[in-house]
Amino acid sequence: MIISIANQKGGVGKTTTTLNLGVALTKLNKKVLMIDMDPQASLTISLGIEPTELKQTIYNALIDETDIKNVILYSDLLYFIPSTIDLSAAELELVSEIGRESKLHDLLENIKDNFDYIIIDCPPSLGLLTVNALVASNAVIVPMSPEYLALRGFGLLQQTIAKVKKLNKSIELMGVLVTMFDGRTSHHKEILTELKNKYPVFESIIKKSVKFPDAVLAGQSIIDFDESFDGAEAYKNLAEEVISWHSKELV
Numbered sequence: 047m048i049i050s051i052a053n054q055k056g057g058v059g060k061t062t063t064t065l066n067l068g069v070a071l072t073k074l075n076k077k078v079l080m081i082d083m084d085p086q087a088s089l090t091i092s093l094g095i096e097p098t099e100l101k102q103t104i105y106n107a108l109i110d111e112t113d114i115k116n117v118i119l120y121s122d123l124l125y126f127i128p129s130t131i132d133l134s135a136a137e138l139e140l141v142s143e144i145g146r147e148s149k150l151h152d153l154l155e156n157i158k159d160n161f162d163y164i165i166i167d168c169p170p171s172l173g174l175l176t177v178n179a180l181v182a183s184n185a186v187i188v189p190m191s192p193e194y195l196a197l198r199g200f201g202l203l204q205q206t207i208a209k210v211k212k213l214n215k216s217i218e219l220m221g222v223l224v225t226m227f228d229g230r231t232s233h234h235k236e237i238l239t240e241l242k243n244k245y246p247v248f249e250s251i252i253k254k255s256v257k258f259p260d261a262v263l264a265g266q267s268i269i270d271f272d273e274s275f276d277g278a279e280a281y282k283n284l285a286e287e288v289i290s291w292h293s294k295e296l297v
Contacts, residue, residue, distance in 0.1 A: 047162070047164070047184050047185065047292050047295075048154065048158060048163075048164040048165075048166070048183045048184050048185075049165050049166065049183060049184065049185050049186070049220065049288070050166045050168055050176075050179040050182075050183040050185075050186045050187070051063050051064045051067075051166065051168060051186075051187050051189065052176055052179065052180065052186050052187075052188060052203060053168075053188050053189055053190060053196075053199075053200075053203060054170055054171055054172045054176070054199060054202060054203055055190075055195075055196055055199050057170075057191075058189045058190055058191050058196065058225055058226070059189040059223075059225035059226065059252060060084075060167055060168060060170070061084070061088040061092055061167050062092075062225070062252075062258055062268070063187065063189045063223060063225070063252075063281075063284075064080055064089055064165050064166075065080070065089060065092050065093070065267050066267050066268050066269060066278075066284075067165060067281060067284055067288065068080045068126075068165050068267075069124065069267040069269050069270065069281075070284065070285035071163055071165075071285045071288070071289070072124060073269065074285055074286075074289065076162040076163055077125070077160070077161050077162045077163075078125065078161060078162065078163045078164075078165065079118065079127070079157070079160075079161045079163070079164045079165070080124065080127070080164075080165050080167065081104060081126070081127045081164065081165070081166045081167065082103075082104065082126070082127065082128050082129035082167050083104060083129065083133070083166050083167060083169060083176070083178070083179050084129060084133070084168065084169040084170075084175075085129060085130070085131050085133040085134035085136075085175075086129075086131075087129045087130055088167070089126070089128075089167045090103075090126075090128040090129050090130070091262075092262050092265070093121065093124070093126060093128075093265070094265030095119070095128055097128065097129070097130040097131070098130070100130055102116060102117045103127070103129050103130050103132065103133065104128070104129050104133060105129070105130065105132045105133045105135075107127070108133075108136050108149050108150065108153070109135075109139050114153045114154070114156065114157060115156070115157060125161070136174075136175065137175055140174050141174070146174060147174070147177050147178060147213055148178070148181050148182075148213065149178055150178040150179060150181070150182040151181050151182040154182050163288075166179040166183065172202060172203065177206070177210060180206065180207060180210040180214065181213050183217055184216055184217065184218070184295075185217065185219070185291070186207060186217065186218070186220060187220050187221060187222075187223055187248075187288075188203060188219070188221070188222045188223065189222075189223045189225045189252075190223065190224060190225065190241070191227075192227055192234040192238050193233075193237065194233075194237065196237075197237055197241065200222075200245075207219065218295075219245070219246060220246070220288070220291055221245070221247055221248045222245050222246065222247045222248065223247075223248050223250065223252065223284065224238055224241065224247065224248070224251045225252040226253075226254040227251050227252065227253050227254060228253070229253070249287060250280045250281070250283040250287060251280060252280050252281070253276065253277060253280070255275070255277055257272060257275055257277060258277065268281065
């Protein structure tokens with residue numbers, strides 16, 4: 047199964063979710079490939095890799111037609127495809143190509159059966175890179191901070207998913223993942239209630255905590271950084287929810 051972690055708003059926990067969901071699924075004995083589709087290379091950096099030292103990335107697979115198998119890296123049971131700032135040029139370079147929205151889909155056709163889950167960390171925009179990720183995916187997880195403006199912006203992502211359905215009929219919204227939640231604020235509680243009334247929302251909720259940036263500084267997932275932390279538990283529970291959703295889809 048291929049899952050895009052998408053939201054055009056930045057700073058909502060897309061990279062954190064990609065990394066920690068990937069690690070949690072791996073610990074449940076699933077074979078996982080993570081793809082960094084963000085030119086900011088946040089996932090690559092979070093995995094402890096210096097982007098400037100990389101010779102081959104997702105950019106080379108998309109633009110130079112490098113065999114995607116040759117850009118997959120491996121560390122601690124995790125498979126991943128890194129990114130660099132070069133990827134920012136890919137949107138311009140893809141514009142003139144035939145089938146530009148399906149480049150990633152076509153690349154993944156050759157390797158998707160080698161993994162239980164492929165998780166794509168999308169950039170904070172609804173441009174061609176995100177569209178490529180959505181066209182390649184079976185499902186979308188939308189990390190969202192419980193704020194009014196984030197809720198309003200979600201409509202744009204829904205419109206994009208609806209348009210992508212013309213190219214990829216199988217894509218579904220798996221759910222909204224509430225991140226950076228502070229249960230002490232009535233505003234957050236109100237937005238959470240409104241989300242649950244309108245959309246599929248995961249039971250797992252990611253609370254706001256300084257431990258997440260601390261884990262990034264340590265080059266670790268939150269699960270490896272502090273497995274007893276409730277944020278680590280939340281991501282492990284999210285992995286269970288993802289597997290459950292996938293199992294129902296297969297029936």
